[in-house]
Amino acid sequence: MDKEVARAFKEYYQTLDVNELVVKDLQEREIALIPLGHETMIRHMTFTDTVALKEYLEDHIPAHLYYSSAYYKEPQASDMNKKGWKGADLIFDVDADHIPTPCKADHDTWTCLECMAKGTGFPPETCPRCGMKRVETTTWVCDRCLEVAKEEVFKLIDEYLIPDFGVSLKEVEVCFSGHRGYHLHVQTDDVKGLTSDGRREIADYVRGVGLDPKHQGFRMMKDGSIIGPDLRDGGWRGRFAKSVYAYLSRCTPEELRAVVGSDEVANIIVRNKERLLRGIMANPPSWMGLRGVELGRTIRIAKAAVKDLLCNIDERVTIDVKRLIRYPNSLHGKSGLKAARVSYSDLETFDPLKDAVVFKSGSIKVYVKEAPRVRIGDYEVGPVKDVQLEVPEGLGIYLLCKGAAELRE
């Protein structure tokens, strides 16, 4: 581990205000960390208060600090069955790595460990050359990636958690993950007791897995006419109605043709678009009283329309009732950025590559092996390869943590 990183991390934890470490029911959670310069995780720790935790952290500077989403009777027990699970927060993990964005071609590379084939962009599941699954990736984030991740967070909160699940804003905690995305923690008593199966249902709900429009208001009457949901309905019904309305308003005839699979039907819809939109908007709504536009095609349109409203989350995190998750306001060892709590009202303007930067004093000299274009704070660099640079501290630490740079005399 680079001595600059060790110095910086130590300084961060030494000067950290203990209040920044406050989490709900700390004493019931398992604390774990990977110390700087080490590979193995120290687990099953417990702390009565943040003062004790801070003291420990000053002596054992962590590269990564975690706490359990679960509350335990005995968080220190090393046998998971003896911990006495009492419940867990409901967590959503939004990770830019899992969202295919076009900018990945600019900053991500992958290498097949079998045949050494290389490529750029979103990594393939199997190597296109040899078909093996051992694909190693080097990923970076850019403003675009982080912006997409942020949009997912807003979608999750505004579209699902508040209206459908009745969660209030003060019950959701949003944290920057410190690297490529965000964590949402719902910490109410209501969700605490949910089983893994129950959490899977919630994850499926926001991801639209198994979603069948026929259960959400779309059906065919005996005379062949189609009934659909109302814009004013809540839940998936309203979401369908609103998104079909928006979709029909904006889609091109070509897109529509591809979705309904018939030129003739697409043309009928395009010709009658205004009438259709008025119908969906009406109270009560009237859907597609058009010849040839039967239920199957309506459902195809509905599914295409809601595609952008499905949440891109890592469902494994939500389903797990005993997850170790990054400790709020701790540092991420692979970026040196702070896993900062962000209030909903600040989220819109939150700039992770600036607002989560904690090292801001002076500059350091680093030897950059290879990096794409990187911005930290107001300073940008790259793409660069094999150069000695003097950069602001935050950027230097970032490059060192990413393993893209090293200190050279």
Place this chain on the structure above:
Amino acid sequence: MLTIEDLAKYPFLKKASSFVESYGLTFQDLASDEYDYVVQRAVERVRRGIEGRRAELNVVDPETEILAYPLSLAFVYGLKSGWVVRRFANSEQKRCFELLKGEEKEKIAEVGRDGFDWDLEGTELMVSGALFDFSLPVENYLEVAPSFHSPDWKLVNRHVTGGRVYLKHVEVARLLSEALKLKILRKAEEEDIKKFQMPEKLLSKLEGLEKLVKDAKKYDEEVMAEFVEEAKPPCIVALLKDLAAGKSLSHMARFTVTTFLINTGESVENVLKCFTNVADFDEGKAKYQVEHIAGLIGSKTKYLPPKCDVLRSFGLCVGEDAYCKRVRHPLQYYKMKAREIKRKKGWEKSG
């Protein structure tokens, strides 16, 4: 307001437990002649479960009914058999479902509250053509719904708004009765009723029930031991007919026939015979596949036939007969019909 009759209908309610506690009865007390009728009722309740029948709907004497319920649970858990617990839980679930279907909304809400701490609200809601009778917090709904496999019960296919799931009367009855079933199953893991704590009289009842379990299980095994030709479900009959005619079947169809026959006790050789007419029959290959399915080679997993839902979506269901309406799985169909055929044959012999 829950009356004593309600407690007798739903003896799993907390209020029913308090009622029982107010008697302060021990096992010793229950063994006295005075409580003979309670013991009888408890035994009868367990017997119905073991025999795979729905628990009795009629409530003759509420007091007996309420007092007998915890004793029947003691018997069930005392038998220390997962099979019995499952049978009993099913029988109670069916009974509870039947009763709840006929209840007023207010009563259902009370059962939910007292029995499972559910915050059921009996408010009607009309959304785009659907009328709902109740709403329930999402977290209550998710205690039970994931145990149902039908896509209708997936949260994503429900009307969810403001943290509540909207449901119809009969769906709430189904959820509550399933919650009861899960409660009985879950409690089996916690309960540890030692037989020796029971006085002689109750122990002898328990032994009687034990014998009943043995017979019921033996009967199940006997039914399965000897293949009952006439008990095959229509989908399997159709597939076998196709095979006999030398038709080439899809992978799913072959898998269904093979798993069905293997699981009803047919030998690998007999299963292979069914395939000999098929044009592309390759004995070596077929034998390998059948043995694999039977769990004799490979992963050693014995595969089960797909359930009715799956067969339906693969177009292998040829339409329901009266038995089909009562089952969800072709093996369940076979067992039920085989049992009835055997019972009938037994009567003919003895009569």
